[in-house]
Amino acid sequence: MLALLPQAIVDGVLLGGIYLTVAMGFSLAYGVLHVIDFAVGEWIMLGAFAGLAFTEWTHLDPLLSLPAIFVVFAAVGWMLQPLLQRVLSGSRGRPVLMALVFTFGLALAIRGSALTIFGIFTHSLNTALSQGSWHVSRGSFFLTVPFIRLAGLVYALAVIAVLNYLLKRTDFGLAVRAVAQHKEAAGLMGVDIRRTSAAVYGLYVGTSAMTGVFIGAIVSLNASMGPDLSLFAFFVVVLAGMGYLAGAPWAAFLLGLIQSFFLIYFNPSYVLLALFTILYLILLISPTGMFRRGV
Amino acid sequence: MRGRPAWMWILLVIAAVGAVPAVMTDPFFLRLFTEALMWIGLAITWDVMAGYTGYLNFGHGVFFGVGAYTAALLIIRAGMPFGLAAALGGLVAGVVALVSGWPTLRLRGAYFAIGTWALNRAVGQLALVLEITGGPDGMRLPPFLRPQFFAWVMLAVVGATFLALWLLLEQAPFGLKLKAIREDESGSLAIGLNPARLKLQAFVLSAVPAGIIGGVYAYWITFIDPSSTLGDLITDQAVVMAIFGGLGTLIGPVIGAIVFFAFKTYFWAYLSDYQVLYLIILGLAIAATVFFLPDGFWGAVTNRLEGRRALRKGLSLGEAAGT
Amino acid sequence: MAEPVLRLEDVSMAFGGLMAVQDVSFDVAPGEIVGLIGPNGAGKTTVFNTVSGYYRPTRGRISFLGRDVTGRPPYALAAMGIGRTFQIVKPFAGLSVLENVLVASYLRYPRQAEARQKAWEVLKFIGLGERAHLPAAGLTVAGRKRLEMGKALALEPRLLLLDEVVAGLNPTEADQTVRLILRIRDAGVTILIVEHIMRVIMTISTRLIVLNFGQMIAQGRPEAVAQDRQVIEAYLGEDAGGAGGVCA
Numbered sequence: 001m002l003a004l005l006p007q008a009i010v011d012g013v014l015l016g017g018i019y020l021t022v023a024m025g026f027s028l029a030y031g032v033l034h035v036i037d038f039a040v041g042e043w044i045m046l047g048a049f050a051g052l053a054f055t056e057w058t059h060l061d062p063l064l065s066l067p068a069i070f071v072v073f074a075a076v077g078w079m080l081q082p083l084l085q086r087v088l089s090g091s092r093g094r095p096v097l098m099a100l101v102f103t104f105g106l107a108l109a110i111r112g113s114a115l116t117i118f119g120i121f122t123h124s125l126n127t128a129l130s131q132g133s134w135h136v137s138r139g140s141f142f143l144t145v146p147f148i149r150l151a152g153l154v155y156a157l158a159v160i161a162v163l164n165y166l167l168k169r170t171d172f173g174l175a176v177r178a179v180a181q182h183k184e185a186a187g188l189m190g191v192d193i194r195r196t197s198a199a200v201y202g203l204y205v206g207t208s209a210m211t212g213v214f215i216g217a218i219v220s221l222n223a224s225m226g227p228d229l230s231l232f233a234f235f236v237v238v239l240a241g242m243g244y245l246a247g248a249p250w251a252a253f254l255l256g257l258i259q260s261f262f263l264i265y266f267n268p269s270y271v272l273l274a275l276f277t278i279l280y281l282i283l284l285i286s287p288t289g290m291f292r293r294g295v
Numbered sequence: 296m297r298g299r300p301a302w303m304w305i306l307l308v309i310a311a312v313g314a315v316p317a318v319m320t321d322p323f324f325l326r327l328f329t330e331a332l333m334w335i336g337l338a339i340t341w342d343v344m345a346g347y348t349g350y351l352n353f354g355h356g357v358f359f360g361v362g363a364y365t366a367a368l369l370i371i372r373a374g375m376p377f378g379l380a381a382a383l384g385g386l387v388a389g390v391v392a393l394v395s396g397w398p399t400l401r402l403r404g405a406y407f408a409i410g411t412w413a414l415n416r417a418v419g420q421l422a423l424v425l426e427i428t429g430g431p432d433g434m435r436l437p438p439f440l441r442p443q444f445f446a447w448v449m450l451a452v453v454g455a456t457f458l459a460l461w462l463l464l465e466q467a468p469f470g471l472k473l474k475a476i477r478e479d480e481s482g483s484l485a486i487g488l489n490p491a492r493l494k495l496q497a498f499v500l501s502a503v504p505a506g507i508i509g510g511v512y513a514y515w516i517t518f519i520d521p522s523s524t525l526g527d528l529i530t531d532q533a534v535v536m537a538i539f540g541g542l543g544t545l546i547g548p549v550i551g552a553i554v555f556f557a558f559k560t561y562f563w564a565y566l567s568d569y570q571v572l573y574l575i576i577l578g579l580a581i582a583a584t585v586f587f588l589p590d591g592f593w594g595a596v597t598n599r600l601e602g603r604r605a606l607r608k609g610l611s612l613g614e615a616a617g618t
Numbered sequence: 619m620a621e622p623v624l625r626l627e628d629v630s631m632a633f634g635g636l637m638a639v640q641d642v643s644f645d646v647a648p649g650e651i652v653g654l655i656g657p658n659g660a661g662k663t664t665v666f667n668t669v670s671g672y673y674r675p676t677r678g679r680i681s682f683l684g685r686d687v688t689g690r691p692p693y694a695l696a697a698m699g700i701g702r703t704f705q706i707v708k709p710f711a712g713l714s715v716l717e718n719v720l721v722a723s724y725l726r727y728p729r730q731a732e733a734r735q736k737a738w739e740v741l742k743f744i745g746l747g748e749r750a751h752l753p754a755a756g757l758t759v760a761g762r763k764r765l766e767m768g769k770a771l772a773l774e775p776r777l778l779l780l781d782e783v784v785a786g787l788n789p790t791e792a793d794q795t796v797r798l799i800l801r802i803r804d805a806g807v808t809i810l811i812v813e814h815i816m817r818v819i820m821t822i823s824t825r826l827i828v829l830n831f832g833q834m835i836a837q838g839r840p841e842a843v844a845q846d847r848q849v850i851e852a853y854l855g856e857d858a859g860g861a862g863g864v865c866a
Contacts (some may be wrong), residue, residue: 036405038353038412081584090589094477098585100351100408108531112574134424227527231416234409242405268422276417283410284398294424468724468733475710475721482708485670487696487725487767543712 001265003140008264009257014149016249016256018218019155021211022229023248024163025084025204031180033081034198035088035099039107043205047073047190047212048221049118051125062125062213063151069213070206077205081198088189107226113221125216127151152214159207160249166203176200180243228272234273239282241289242277251290303448304311305461306387309454316446325442329449331556336453336534337529338548341459345534346542347464348494350400351408351606354415356529358388358502362509364422367434370514372427381452381510388506390449401491419525429543433520436513444570445515452511460545473497475545504514531577532559539584540593550593553602555580614618623648623777623808624669629678630662631832634640637665638830641678643736646777651799651809653823653840655816657852660814662828663705666779669810670702673697681775696725701770701780707762709754716741716750718765722772736772744768744798760791764798771802778802780811784818796822820844828852 026040033266047069054065076259080292088099129147136143178186187193215221215229240247255275262271288294316325337359340391344350360385369380391414399410422428464470478492483490514521515591532555540551562573623856624647632638639661667673668681671692679825680688681758687695688752690833692731708719723733741747744764749757763783770778782800783793796818813819819826819840828836830852836843843849 036409049610072453087585094349097345097349097351097404098589100405102541102582102585104351104353104408104534108527109575109578109582112571112576112578115574158473198300202434227416231413233411236438238406238409262596267424271424272420273417276413279413280395280410282404283402287398287402287406313775323841466730468728468730471713471717471721474713474717478710478712479708482704482710483721484672484692485696485702485704486722487693487773488721489691491692615760 003142004264004282005140006143008260009216010145010259012257013151013253014145014153014256015218015259016253017213018214019232019236019255020252021156021159022208022233022243022248023240024160024205024251026233027237027240027243027245027248028163028176029201029204029278030237031245032176032197033084034086035084035096035103036234037204038100038103038230039110039226040208040233041228042107042110042114043073043077043208044212044215044229045114045221045223045226047209048125048211048216048225049114049223050209051213052123052215052221055125061126061128062217063129066210066213069196069209073209074202074206076202078198078202081201082194084201085194085197107230111226112170113222114226118223120223121219122222123216124220125213127217130217146218148214152218153229155210155214159210163207165201172196183246231272231275235279238279238294239290241291241294244289244291244293247289247291247293300596301466302458303461305454309450309458313447313450316450318442320443322442325446327560329442329446331553332393332446332449332453333508334532334536334552334556335549336449336456336504337533338540338552339545340501341506341533342528342537342542342545342548343460343464343473343497345537346544346547347470347473347477348497350404350412350494350498352501353408353530353534354411354413355419355505355533356469356525356527357411357415358392358505359509359512359529360415360418360422360521360525361391362388362506363513363519364428364434364509365506366510367436367513367519368427368437370545371434373600377514381507381514384501384510384513385505385507389503391504392499393495396495396581400494400498415525415527415530419521420432422521422525429520431521433518434513436517436519438517440517445511448511449508449515452504452507456508457545457549459504460500465545469496527530530606531574531581535577535580535584537591538581539588539591541595541597542579544593544597547591547593551591553576554592620648622646622681623650623683624810625679625681626665626669627679627681629665630660630677631668631669631673631865632676634767637822638832639668639675639829642829642832642834643678643836644827644837646810648808649803649806650813650824651803651822653819653826654810654812655814655819655826656835658831660852661830661832662829663781664832665829666781666810666812670700670779696773696775699774699776700779701773701775701777703763703766703770703781703783705781707759707766709762711753713753713754714751715746715754715757715761715765718754719768719772724768725772726774740768740772743771744803745794760787760795760838762797763787767802774799774812775807776813777808777810780809780813782812782814784813784815828834857865 001230014179022040022044022286025102026037050069051065054063084099084102087102088095090098126135126172129151133144133146140274167176179193179196183193232255236248236251258274259271262268262274286292316328341352341355344352365383366380366386369383370377395414423431428434429560471487472493475488476493480490508562509524515522536551536555539555541547541551566572584591590598624646627643627644629639630637638784642665646763654665656662664673668675671690671694674689682698682700687698693773720733720737723736727733727736741750746761746768748762749761757765767783784795787795799809799822811819823840825838826840827834828843828849835852836846836850
């Protein structure tokens with residue numbers, strides 16, 4: 001049993017890397033727009049299917065579709081965000097609550113569309129990296145790291161690096177951080193709030209869609225996978241503390257480890273229950289996340 | 296309103312509706328009748344949290360499912376009579392609300408939405424893996440095929456729920472206190488309200504009737520499984536109905552439930568090949584209502600009426616509302 | 619002095635490393651109108667928040683009517699007799715003016731009929747009777763501030779904390795509010811008031827307490843405090859130390 005431990009840990013870390021990309025985009029969008037997007041899992045799912053469609057049309061490796069997928073989905077997000085903004089600035093009802101309902105409805109519509117177009121079956125994305133794996137075996141210690149999972153980690157690190165650079169080293173990033181902290185003040189200082197918000201949402205949708213391609217390749221994809229992925233995103237963000245980006249890596253890797261441990265040692269169907277229990281315990285003990293730095 | 300008090304009118308309406316199953320005995324019609332009532336019950340109970348208290352419960356279906364499974368288990372395994380089993384279904388749903396609400400209601404609305412949504416999925420997962428609940432195959436209840444009986448039972452449950460909610464939310468101070476919390480939770484502390492306690496009470500209030508309705512559903516349909524009772528669709532539809540009808544009132548969700556159920560029946564009759572299209576319509580309906588009709592249908596109507604009354608009497612809006 | 623309505627003993631409030639309020643001690647006697655003044659950021663609203671239960675003081679003791687109420691939640695304090703308004707007014711926007719006061723009336727009058735009667739009385743007292751059925755969101759600034767006071771009055775408080783109820787009003791409205799405050803005092807309510815409009819607070823306060831950087835720097839009759847050098851420096855800077863007084 002102990003022999004499986006290294007595998008469980010490595011799997012968990014690699015999975016965690018993937019979840020981190022989702023969580024960062026999601027947390028970023030929340031920090032700027034102050035709305036939980038219930039459709040986060042659906043964007044991932046759509047990205048996965050986009051990769052599938054790309055492969056079936058062009059017969060090229062799905063990983064090559066990443067740039068195109070990012071651009072397309074970022075554009076979709078960019079165009080969608082003003083709608084969300086209109087709901088958020090509504091004068092009647094309670095705008096933040098209504099925006100939540102809006103994203104909830106959006107998620108449902110997307111899922112329904114995906115089920116309609118793509119059916120109920122599960123697919124798999126095959127890439128050049130899907131077959132090979134790196135194998136280490138020394139006595140009772142063994143480790144198998146599929147290349148595709150390694151690629152996922154590379155992707156995750158690249159995304160985090162780029163996001164980090166964008167936020168800390170560019171004017172755009174400065175604008176984003178200003179809007180996240182104090183929208184009115186940022187506007188008064190010449191930041192175009194609308195464009196910045198739309199760009200952030202586009203960035204988040206685009207990144208989520210790209211992550212979908214990897215999830216489709218590493219695990220599988222089907223039109224109903226959205227909600228579980230949303231749950232993972234919520235889990236990471238709540239555990240890390242809403243809006244506290246620095247806590248996301250720890251939470252993401254914890255999530256990955258929990259999942260891989262359940263896959264290897266326990267019954268995978270209990271993963272959701274375990275996540276849920278932990279989520280509840282966190283909310284009970286420390287609602288601002290495990291670092292108590294959330295919002 | 297002069298004359299009889301509101302609750303007498305409500306009882307009158309319930310009695311009038313109750314006469315229908317006595318006259319129209321066609322089983323298919325009675326099935327529709329019963330299901331429409333069921334949705335009214337789910338929509339108004341969802342509104343208790345969403346409209347009155349301002350907290351979105353995206354897992355409201357969990358109370359329905361827990362009630363259904365509890366009643367089913369009690370009827371099948373313990374041989375309990377239906378009425379008692381359904382009542383206990385409501386009780387267990389209430390306990391679930393109490394236990395899950397206590398940590399999540401202390402937080403902001405978004406966390407509550409996530410927490411309830413996650414709870415629903417988790418309980419659905421539980422029902423899928425446990426042997427006692429029959430797993431993915433669900434549970435079969437002993438058949439008791441009496442359409443009229445269930446029509447009246449559902450009417451009694453939903454009617455009683457409506458009446459109770461009317462008394463508690465529209466007549467008693469409780470409703471206004473919830474609304475105050477909805478408007479400004481921090482400010483409500485200063486005027487002597489204890490939001491944590493009031494929210495929990497509202498949450499349990501929304502859960503118990505939904506659980507009883509679930510229990511009735513189980514015995515009525517004689518078959519339950521995780522996807523039909525603990526799936527997303529229960530919550531999704533209740534949300535559409537309440538939002539379309541108009542949050543923060545009791546009449547709004549009733550109208551929303553009836554309208555949407557009528558649409559759904561029509562849809563299934565003619566478009567049942569396109570089942571997944573229904574999801575799209577649900578989702579778009581929710582998004583569109585939020586976008587174009589944030590106060591819902593009934594909200595838009597009452598806004599119009601107030602405006603018209605003011606114009607007619609040449610009064611300011613405030614004075615008109617008072618007459 | 620008769621037993622004080624409110625007593626603060628060495629109350630301090632720290633946020634992380636920042637000491638917003640430090641070792642503040644004072645009494646408020648029954649029937650007084652005590653003015654709490656000081657430059658922006660002096661800690662006045664923080665004091666209010668500790669007294670009304672929104673903050674738990676880091677150190678010190680708060681006693682109300684002889685009982686230790688340090689750290690009790692706001693609703694408990696409301697029940698005991700502390701009412702407050704907020705600097706940034708918090709009307710229940712989606713409810714009518716009447717409903718705003720009605721919710722507050724439930725504290726003392728749990729029954730619907732009596733609560734309604736109380737609410738109407740309060741509305742007439744504060745002069746919002748004609749706008750009872752208007753949505754609270756539709757009130758002007760002056761109306762909202764008065765509604766704030768109405769909600770607190772419906773609690774039938776012994777101690778009323780008024781946070782800048784005159785700021786933002788034109789002179790006529792301000793005078794009306796001042797008269798209202800005096801009527802409240804005449805009805806037997808003790809008042810602790812924060813205000814920047816010097817003209818107002820100088821004339822109605824029986825006593826002033828001056829805060830600067832979270833600490834009490836002066837206390838006493840308005841005329842005396844106005845001449846206090848430390849107070850003048852706090853408001854006008856050290857160069858003005860020799861000048862007349864804080865203008866009234």
